[in-house]
Amino acid sequence: MDASGVQVSAAERVYQHVRTGILTRRFADNDLLAEGRIAEEIAVSRTPVREALLRLEAEGMVRLLPKRGALVLPVSAQEWRDVLSTRELVETYCVTQVIDGGRAPMLTTRLEAAVQGVEQAARAKDVAAYVSADRDFHATIVAAAGNNILDRLYSSLRDRQLRMGAANLFAAGGLDDPIRINRTIADHRGIADAIAREDREAAVRLTIEHLATAARSLA
Structure with missing residues (x-):
């Protein structure tokens, strides 16, 4: 070389x-x-x-x-809001497309594995693994919608999401707020279950509520 x-x-x-x-x-x-x-x-x-x-x-x-x-450089409150607003637009649209397009059954196993990944990382108090698993859960839904442009847009947010997720859920030394962690895990399981039932309204509502929880941490 x-x-x-x-x-x-x-x-x-x-x-x-x-x-x-x-x-x-x-x-x-x-x-x-x-x-x-x-x-x-x-x-x-x-x-x-x-x-x-x-x-x-x-x-x-x-x-x-x-x-x-x-x-x-810290992530500014405005950047956080901008990312969450973009995520809500993309993720709710993709949830709708997945269910209306009959793709929900194909996602059941993958979303269950993703939720388990989040749970395992939380038990291990592995900061990097938890934030990555959290992001991958949502990216799985976005990818399943089959819109390559939205998929690339969502991928472009990856580093911001990982960094914001760590700031939101963790202190430098490990798990910061077990109550918030458990609520986030429950959110993921609820979204996965709603998609498995092909309940579009519930899946969209739970996705919005999940992102709103992150937005409230800005206050």
């Missing part, structure tokens, strides 16, 4: 390390990420660290501070 290839590989490793740390809240909002410390953690030079931080700045996760490193 040539020198440039090694450098790209190092930058990618730094990018994934820092990105995962932000999404799982190991790096909290407003944390200062020092280039030197990151370079030591991953055993690379500062050049790939700068490249990775520039990429994360372009994605809105950090703001570079000259000669200091990068500041982890």
